[in-house]
Amino acid sequence: xxxxxxxxxxxxxxxxxxxxxxxTSSSIFNTWLWYKQDPxxxxxxxxxxxxxxxxxxxxxxxxxxxxxxxxxFLNISASIPSDVGIYFCAGQLETDKLIFGTGTRxxxxx
Amino acid sequence: xxxxxxxxxxxxxxxxxxxTLSCSPISGHRSVSWYQQTPGQxxxxxxxxxxxxxxxxxxxxxxxxxxxxxxxxxxxNVSTLELGDSALYLCASSRDRGMSTEAFFGQGxxxxxx
Numbered sequence: 001x002x003x004x005x006x007x008x009x010x011x012x013x014x015x016x017x018x019x020x021x022x023x024t025s026s027s028i029f030n031t032w033l034w035y036k037q038d039p040x041x042x043x044x045x046x047x048x049x050x051x052x053x054x055x056x057x058x059x060x061x062x063x064x065x066x067x068x069x070x071x072x073f074l075n076i077s078a079s080i081p082s083d084v085g086i087y088f089c090a091g092q093l094e095t096d097k098l099i100f101g102t103g104t105r106x107x108x109x110x
Numbered sequence: 111x112x113x114x115x116x117x118x119x120x121x122x123x124x125x126x127x128x129x130t131l132s133c134s135p136i137s138g139h140r141s142v143s144w145y146q147q148t149p150g151q152x153x154x155x156x157x158x159x160x161x162x163x164x165x166x167x168x169x170x171x172x173x174x175x176x177x178x179x180x181x182x183x184x185x186x187n188v189s190t191l192e193l194g195d196s197a198l199y200l201c202a203s204s205r206d207r208g209m210s211t212e213a214f215f216g217q218g219x220x221x222x223x224x
Contacts, residue, residue, distance in 0.1 A: 003152055040214030042114070042200050045151075097143070097166050098213075098220065100153035 001102030006089055014109050019076040021087060021104040028069040029091035033098070036062075037086045046087075047074070079108050111135065114203050114216035122222045128189040131219045135182050135203030142184040143213070144176060149197040156199075159184050160207050181189075188221075196223045 006023045013019060023032070031050055035043035047058050049065035049072060056063055062075045072089055089101040115134040123129050135142050143166075144156040155168040159178035176186040182203075188195055198220050204213040 003154075007136070040217065042202075044215070070158050090153075097155040097158065097168060098145075098153075099155070100145075102152050 004089055004091060004099055004101040006104055008104060009102070010105040010107070012094055012107045012109065013079055015079060017079055019083070019106060020073060021089075022071060022073040023089035023091075023101045024071045025091055025099070026070070027091070027093070027099075029093050029099075030069075031092040032063070032065050033073040033090040033092070034063050034072070034074045035088045035090060037088065037103075039085075043088055048050050075110060076106075079106075081110060084108050112212050113199060116199075116216035116219050118219060119217065120220050120222075122224060123191050124224055125189050125191055125193060125208075126186065129191060129221060130185055130187045131199055131221070133184045133186075133201035133203070133216060135184070135201075136214060139203035139205050139214075140182050140208050141204045142178060142182065143202045143204075144184070144186050145200045145202070146170070147200055147218070148196075153200070156186065158207070165207060191223045193223050196221060216221055 004023045004025045023098055033048050034046045036046055037043045047056050049062040052067050052069050054065040060077045087104045090098045092098050141160045143158040145153050149158045157176050158166040162178045173189045178184045186223045198218045199217045200215050202213040202215045
């Protein structure tokens with residue numbers, strides 16, 4: 001199936017550190033989304049981006065929609081233990097299906 | 111406001127059997143999408159239903175099917191189960207089509223095929 005390239009695959013960081021992850025695609029999208037999934041739960045939407053170049057923040061989270069419309073990144077500042085989980089990017093072209101990234105597993109150590 | 115409800119949460123089936131999973135969307139949401147999540151393939155789109163009609167379909171064999179009822183509840187069915195069908199099946203609902211930014215996921219049904 002179709003997937004977006006997401007990196008890194010996993011991260012092990014200390015509490016308080018900043019985190020950066022990104023997603024790239026060979027196709028362009030009109031919407032980029034970032035989700036977090038906790039064990040045993042469905043993904044929860046964190047940030048939505050609607051146009052190229054857009055930079056959006058949600059608390060300690062900041063995400064950007066790449067100028068080429070083929071990439072996006074997510075930054076988490078001053079990580080805390082509850083940031084642990086799997087982060088997914090997803091792209092959508094109009095009413096088409098969501099295409100998800102391969103996920104970044106984040107582990108935060110105190 | 112109740113969230114997206116998926117039943118059952120866990121299911122164990124044997125190869126060759128069939129299974130039906132249920133998804134009750136958030137009240138007022140008319141679009142329901144289904145995804146399969148596996149460690150190897152990640153989250154893969156199965157299909158989307160809106161107003162009782164399948165509007166979009168992913169690249170899955172015909173053994174995977176679904177339907178939506180007039181109250182927007184949706185079911186998906188997998189026939190002739192294979193070991194590789196073991197996965198977390200997630201559904202997401204939104205008020206309308208293309209409103210992925212307002213789509214909410216259920217907790218999923220974890221299907222194990224033995």
